[in-house]
Amino acid sequence: MKKRKIIVITIIIFFLIITTIFIYLNSSYKAINVDKYLKSNNQVKVIKENNTYIFDGVGEDTALIFYQGGKVENISYAPLLYNLASNGIDCYLVKMPFNLAIFNKDSANDILNKYKNDYNNWYIGGHSLGGVVASLYDNELIAGYIFLASYPNKEINKPILLIRGDKDGVLKLDGYNDSKKYWSNSSKEVIIEGGNHANFGNYGKQKKDNKSTISRKEQQKQTIQAIIEYIK
DSSP states (O other), X not given: XXXXXXXXXXXXXXXXXXXXXXXXXXXOBOOOSOGGGGSOOSSOEEXXXXXXXXXXXXOSSEEEEEEOOTTBOGGGGHHHHHHHHXXXXXXXXXXXXXXXXXXXXXXXXXXXXXXXXXXXXXXXXXXXXXXXXXXXXXXXXXXXXXXXXXXXSSOOOSOEEEEEETTOSSSOHHHHHHGGGGOOTXXXXXXXXXXXXXXXXXXXXXXXXXXXXXXXXXXXXXXXXXXXXXXX
C-alpha cells in the first residue's frame, strides 16, 4: 500500500511539473495595435513566408534579421521593423519556438541560404533575450550586430550597435556592463532618455519594467534613427 501511494504521488508531481512547463512555454506577451503593419502598401510589401515575416521596403542594399524578445509574440516588433523597411532597411522577423530564441539560434540560416544574394549588407540583432541569442550566431555574411535592451554573450569582432532606455527595469545592468569585454572596437552605445524595456515592441507593459517618460512611438522613432545612422 505504501509503495503504491509513493508511485501515485510521484506520478502526480510529474504531471504537475509537465503542466507547469507547458503553461510557461505557451504563455507570452501578446502583440497590440500591430494589424496595419502586417499589411502591404505602396511603401512596404509585407510577406509571410513559413515562420518569417518579410518587410520589403524601398531599400535594395541592406537587410536586418531580427530575433524576438523572450516570451514576446514576434509580431510585436512589426511596427518597428515596418518603419525600418520604409526607411530603406528591409527586415526579416523570425518566429521562434515557444517565443524563445534560444530554441532556434541558427534560424537565420534559412533566410541567408535563400536571400543572401539579394543584399550587399546583412545585419542581425534582436530585443532582450533575442539579442543575446543573435550574438551567438556567426556567419561571414553578417556585417554587424544590433542589440535592443540587450548585449552580446560572446566576443564579437564586427561592428555593434547597442540601444537601451535609461528607464529600463528589466535589463540587468551588471550583465550589460560585464559584456563590454565582448564589444568590438567599432561598438556604439545609444541610451534613449525616458525609454524603457518594453517600448521597443508593441506588447504593453512588461513585468518588472519601469514606466517610460516618452511614448512608445517616440522610443521606436529614436531607435530607427540610431539604426539608420549606424548602418548608413
